[in-house]
Amino acid sequence: xxxxxxxxxxxxxxxxxxxxxxxxxxxxxxxxxxxxxxxxxxxxxxxxxxxxxxxxxxxxxxxxxxxxxxxxxxxxxxxxxxxxxxxxxxxxxxxxxxxxxxxxxxxxxxxx
Amino acid sequence: xxxxxxxxxxxxxxxxxxxxxxxxxxxxxxxxxxxxxxxxxxxxxxxxxxxxxxxxxxxxxxxxxxxxxxxxxxxxxxxxxxxxxxxxxxxxxxxxxxxxxxxxxxxxxxxxx
Numbered sequence: 462x463x464x465x466x467x468x469x470x471x472x473x474x475x476x477x478x479x480x481x482x483x484x485x486x487x488x489x490x491x492x493x494x495x496x497x498x499x500x501x502x503x504x505x506x507x508x509x510x511x512x513x514x515x516x517x518x519x520x521x522x523x524x525x526x527x528x529x530x531x532x533x534x535x536x537x538x539x540x541x542x543x544x545x546x547x548x549x550x551x552x553x554x555x556x557x558x559x560x561x562x563x564x565x566x567x568x569x570x571x572x573x
Numbered sequence: 574x575x576x577x578x579x580x581x582x583x584x585x586x587x588x589x590x591x592x593x594x595x596x597x598x599x600x601x602x603x604x605x606x607x608x609x610x611x612x613x614x615x616x617x618x619x620x621x622x623x624x625x626x627x628x629x630x631x632x633x634x635x636x637x638x639x640x641x642x643x644x645x646x647x648x649x650x651x652x653x654x655x656x657x658x659x660x661x662x663x664x665x666x667x668x669x670x671x672x673x674x675x676x677x678x679x680x681x682x683x684x685x686x
Contacts, residue, residue: 492672503678504617504661511672519673551616558672559605559624559665564616 464488467552467565474572480539482568484552486532492555493535494562495519495527497548504551510535542572575600577664579677587685592649594660594680599643602667606638608647609661611679617661621647652684 464487474480484493495507496519506519508527516527524546526538539546549569553562576599586592594608605624609617623629623636623645635648645664649656659679666673 494673496676501678504676506673506675509673555672561605561607561609561619561622561663562617562674563619567616 465552465554465563465565467550467568469568470566471569472571474542474570476543476572477541480542480570482537482539482550482552482570484535484537484565486535486554488554488556488563489532490554490556491532492558493529494553494555495525495535495537496551496553497521497546498551498567499548507537507550539570542570544572546570547572575603575664575666575670575675577662577675577677579660579662579680581678582681583683584680585683585685586652588652588654590652590684592652592656592682592684594647594649594662594682596645596647596662596664596677597643598645598662598664598675600664600667600675601640601643603664604667604671605665606636606645607663607674608634608636608645609663609676610656611659611661613658649682652682654684654686657682657684 494509496504510516510529552565608621611617621636633650637646661679662677663674
């Protein structure tokens with residue numbers, strides 16, 4: 462997938478526990494994004510990064526935080542997982558503004 | 574809130590026919606437009622990008638853009654069963670948001686043998 466990997470691929474966790482999802486790229490792209498995809502809602506932006514230590518909120522950021530300490534890694538943390546955060550999470554990368562994204566394979570997260 | 578609208582479908586066409594997928598967007602300042610294909614259980618895959626008014630062809634795929642009408646479309650000629658997937662329209666933001674894409678909810682296409 463063009464040098465972008467997500468881990469884990471699947472995870473089941475309990476309500477109230479913290480969870481961290483990892484996105485790793487080998488393309489040296491500047492922009493990285495976290496989306497969630499839910500039936501009836503499509504892809505919604507959670508957080509994004511436009512450089513190391515430069516991050517900002519998307520449209521559904523409540524309950525999530527991110528960090529980017531290196532160009533290649535973008536971490537998404539659910540601070541206290543809730544059942545409403547059960548979803549498929551996609552990381553995406555982009556080289557420049559106005560370019561399309563390349564997506565990772567996704568992480569299927571179930572909160573029980 | 575910038576919006577991207579697509580018919581959810583399902584759109585069903587016979588093998589060999591032309592499939593026509595449509596998308597409208599609300600941000601008049603958008604300059605970059607994309608079509609993604611997503612197979613069930615897989616991640617979205619970029620299949621077409623278009624930046625100027627008019628048509629852009631790539632193999633069996635043609636993207637059409639009309640900025641005045643805020644309308645983007647994707648035509649798939651000689652549709653094959655392997656084209657059965659959900660097609661997502663994506664549009665970039667304007668101004669300081671031009672590196673963020675907003676996605677439509679997708680149109681499910683089924684090509685019947």
